[in-house]
Amino acid sequence: MAEILDRQIDHDLVRPTPRSETTTLRAGKRVGETALHRVVVVGGGAAGLELVTRLGDRLGRRSRASVTLIDSARTHLWKPLLHSVAAGSIDSGEYEVNYLAQAHWHGFRYHFGEMIGLDRERKEVRLAATVDEEGRQITPLRSVGYDTLVMAIGSVTNDFGTRGVAKYAVPLETPAQAERFNRRLVNACLRAQTQPGPVRPGQLHVAIVGAGATGTELAAELYRTTREVVAYGLDRIDPERDIRIVLIEAAKRILPGLPQRISKATQRLLDQIGVEVRTGAKVKEVTAQGLTLADGSFIASELVVWAAGVKAPDVLGRLDGLETNRINQLVVEPTLQTTRDPAIFAIGDCAACPRPGSSAPVPPRAQAAHQEASHMAHQIERRLRGQTLRPYAYRDFGSLVSLGRWSTVGNLMGFLSGRSIFVAGLFARVMYLSLRIMHERAIGGTPRAVLSLLARALAHRAGPPVKLH
Ligand SMILES: Cc1cc2nc3c(=O)[nH]c(=O)nc-3n(C[C@H](O)[C@H](O)[C@H](O)COP(=O)(O)OP(=O)(O)OC[C@H]3O[C@@H](n4cnc5c(N)ncnc54)[C@H](O)[C@@H]3O)c2cc1C
Numbered sequence: 498m499a500e501i502l503d504r505q506i507d508h509d510l511v512r513p514t515p516r517s518e519t520t521t522l523r524a525g526k527r528v529g530e531t532a533l534h535r536v537v538v539v540g541g542g543a544a545g546l547e548l549v550t551r552l553g554d555r556l557g558r559r560s561r562a563s564v565t566l567i568d569s570a571r572t573h574l575w576k577p578l579l580h581s582v583a584a585g586s587i588d589s590g591e592y593e594v595n596y597l598a599q600a601h602w603h604g605f606r607y608h609f610g611e612m613i614g615l616d617r618e619r620k621e622v623r624l625a626a627t628v629d630e631e632g633r634q635i636t637p638l639r640s641v642g643y644d645t646l647v648m649a650i651g652s653v654t655n656d657f658g659t660r661g662v663a664k665y666a667v668p669l670e671t672p673a674q675a676e677r678f679n680r681r682l683v684n685a686c687l688r689a690q691t692q693p694g695p696v697r698p699g700q701l702h703v704a705i706v707g708a709g710a711t712g713t714e715l716a717a718e719l720y721r722t723t724r725e726v727v728a729y730g731l732d733r734i735d736p737e738r739d740i741r742i743v744l745i746e747a748a749k750r751i752l753p754g755l756p757q758r759i760s761k762a763t764q765r766l767l768d769q770i771g772v773e774v775r776t777g778a779k780v781k782e783v784t785a786q787g788l789t790l791a792d793g794s795f796i797a798s799e800l801v802v803w804a805a806g807v808k809a810p811d812v813l814g815r816l817d818g819l820e821t822n823r824i825n826q827l828v829v830e831p832t833l834q835t836t837r838d839p840a841i842f843a844i845g846d847c848a849a850c851p852r853p854g855s856s857a858p859v860p861p862r863a864q865a866a867h868q869e870a871s872h873m874a875h876q877i878e879r880r881l882r883g884q885t886l887r888p889y890a891y892r893d894f895g896s897l898v899s900l901g902r903w904s905t906v907g908n909l910m911g912f913l914s915g916r917s918i919f920v921a922g923l924f925a926r927v928m929y930l931s932l933r934i935m936h937e938r939a940i941g942g943t944p945r946a947v948l949s950l951l952a953r954a955l956a957h958r959a960g961p962p963v964k965l966h
Pocket residue numbers: 539540541542543544545567568569570573575576577578579580610611612613649650651652669670710711810812844845846847861862863864865866
């Protein structure tokens with residue numbers, strides 16, 4: 498591994514000569530030049546990893562272009578799985594994709610590092626140096642040259658400047674954060690089991706701020722997994738008395754972005770399970786003991802998850818004059834090209850892509866990331882052939898909310914009728930799973946996706962249904 502990283506660093510240190518955007522591109526090569534066209538994708542998430550895998554297979558392997566992925570992480574975990582990692586229902590290791598291996602199998606290069614800047618004149622992305630746990634440098638500060646650049650660095654949690662969130666609440670943006678929350682939860686149960694006195698009020702309470710799909714799904718899943726952890730011999734904890742899951746939402750109803758019918762059905766299910774829901778409740782401050790709401794009331798809770806909205810990473814606001822909106826997203830044309838630089842594209846959560854007939858841009862969702870990755874792959878091939886780029890049009894297939902073993906509810910768009918159809922139960926569950934399977938197929942092919950599915954089903958039968966460490 499060290500050898501592969503070293504080779505990549507040498508390659509990066511060679512600064513590419515600046516080239517003009519108007520140079521004609523043909524079959525991946527510039528007229529009069531032998532150098533391959535360099536496609537660089539920053540961010541290997543739901544959108545970026547699908548894109549580089551496809552480009553690597555179609556262009557990289559056939560030496561039609563050089564395809565490179567830059568990511569600040571070494572592995573990819575599909576983000577919609579994070580709430581299950583936080584709840585302890587799944588082990589992230591079983592679902593992670595290693596970037597070096599993926600690059601090796603699919604004909605692209607991988608550079609480990611965080612993008613910290615951009616030089617549009619020189620056509621270079623700047624990467625921060627990386628260091629290990631002992632403070633030793635892994636990769637130096639460096640620049641990677643591009644001819645076509647695709648930004649796909651996703652989104653981060655938006656705490657809207659609320660006091661105490663950064664210190665006391667856990668966001669769910671990365672596998673490390675989801676695992677950290679799960680460890681806090683299991684530790685809290687172990688502590689309660691062995692401490693001399695009784696369980697304190699708030700000690701085993703979880704407050705989830707934000708009742709969008711992430712917060713709602715986490716609440717339902719946590720209700721089950723906390724009881725399962727306790728069932729493994731933690732007999733000093735009484736789940737009915739000591740454990741409390743509270744879902745807090747500033748809007749008038751949960752799932753405010755989804756149709757009212759889904760919101761009502763989900764609220765009914767949460768009521769049945771025993772998850773407490775507080776709507777119309779704005780959080781003013783988070784402390785080690787709990788949350789203070791705008792109306793002055795206090796919710797005791799030593800475990801707080803913040804899932805109340807997203808924004809694009811701050812670095813996008815410092816990218817050599819590229820246009821951003823109020824939540825830092827790169828503003829793009831319908832072709833997915835950034836408004837101020839046609840050689841730079843943006844896809845996924847970090848892009849503000851116009852949606853015909855709507856004042857809001859394409860929503861930050863996995864299905865949009867999947868569609869944009871697929872459209873982008875075609876755009877790059879067209880660009881290499883010197884053809885006109887095509888506009889991207891988002892197709893909303895509906896939204897599904899999984900409440901773990903209790904149910905899955907949502908709406909699917911009927912394309913013939915153009916109307917939204919309410920779905921629930923097993924059919925909805927299968928549709929919910931199909932989005933993840935589509936992603937796994939896009940990055941590993943059908944045989945690997947099926948094999949992983951079977952392997953995980955077997956592994957789940959062999960161990961406890963919840964993570965206990
Ligand atoms: C807990 C949770 C549950 C969700 N559930 C659903 C769901 O059920 N359905 C749905 O449609 N959507 C869901 N979403 C939203 C969905 O996951 C996102 O819309 C989707 O992942 C966006 O894909 P992306 O490629 O734009 O970004 P991401 O998947 O976030 O990938 C971004 C990548 O960029 C890398 N990166 C970030 N900054 C840098 C940098 N400076 N330099 C280099 N690399 C960088 C990151 O390491 C990451 O690999 C959920 C999101 C969360 C957090």
